[in-house]
Amino acid sequence: MDVKQVFDSLAREEQPPTAVDVNHAIGAGRAMRRRHRAAVAGITATVTVAAVVAAWAVRPWPGQRDGVAVAVPAAPSATATPRPTYKGFAELKKKYPPKGKIASVPPLVMWLSDAPRKNELFLCESGPNGSSCSGFPPLAANEFARTQGKLRGIDVWFGVAKDDVHGVTAVTKDGGKLPGNLTRSVGAGLGLWAVEYPSGADVRKLVVIGARGEILQRIRPQ
Template identity: 65%
Template sequence: MEVKQVFGSLARQEEPPSTVNVNRAMAAGRAVRRRRRAAVAASSAVGVAAAVLVAWSVQPWPGRQNDGAAAVPSVTVTVTTSPRPVYKGFADMKKKHPPKGKVATVPPLMMWLSDAPRKGGLLLCESGPEGSSCASFPPLAGKEFARTQARGKDIWFGIAKDGVHGVTAVTKDGRRLPASLARDVGAGLGLWAIQYPPRTDVLRLVIADADGRTVQRIAV
């Protein structure tokens, strides 16, 4: 082969392609860029999800105190329907002495007012851990705002005018034990009950109005 032919052949092999498909090259470039953007977006989504999971896992649970973090206060909402006869004799007593107004849940008792055999008189009925009973009581006097009806085992209960908003037992050692109070039970009266620890020495009951002012003291 002549030298000229050899060099001509080599020159043709080293030359770049004479034509390039521009559209195909641009499409390939766009596909690469789309894959890169998709990969970045997926990585970001994973990072956000991880951050949300971590934030949720470290937040304080309601009512639990974490080191250096205030506990989130919990709110409890109690919906009261008609009381259930959970105590002995409740159903029979309620049937014998129908409520004049509503049956009030006054922990640890269920209490209601009923008409007494004597015309115009009232009965205070209660059902609790010691059983169920009803007893008559005279009307509250002009300066009386509340009265103790009876005392059971570590339980005191009684009646109060509707204007009473607080009944508190004061002990010898200075403790104050608030009563459970149900207002507007019927006949212009409310009912209250106090359950106190065994061997508690109570000195008096303090009766308060809507403004927290003491309107009566009952020595016990």
């Protein structure tokens, strides 16, 4: 039985009799379905566009964090020179010009300078106790780092290291570890390090660490 026959049958059974234009009813039904599909498609498209816009708005692009725009700081200059105010710094810098860059290695400011003696360098340091320079010969083939001195009053060991070194840690008698500060590639293929420790701490050794965390050398401070 086709649709027209169904409508004719229903129309005859209804009381009171009702005149029904089957063809018109079928056409109206098809038009209504087309309008419904168009409305659903329009709503879906609107929701999709809104979702895309919302996703784009919250995407963490450079300069955004958690959907909120933030200022992106400029990368620090690798050759930035600190401006310390330690006593004697300006005079020492003038007398022993830096060979490379000046390094901030808390609690000190340090640099390398040419020494009068051939194949030697000066390590110059400036800190709360004042400023000074001392000469040292090149590191031996099996040396990765060397202590250049110990400052009392601020309790710090400091020295030089080859660029293979990525860290220097002080180890105390009771096994405590005090990581130091290191600035690599200061000049002449060397970096500079400093390890500050609490007053009265019994530092028994300095452990020199490589790029993968391996131990390159152990130094017994004198």
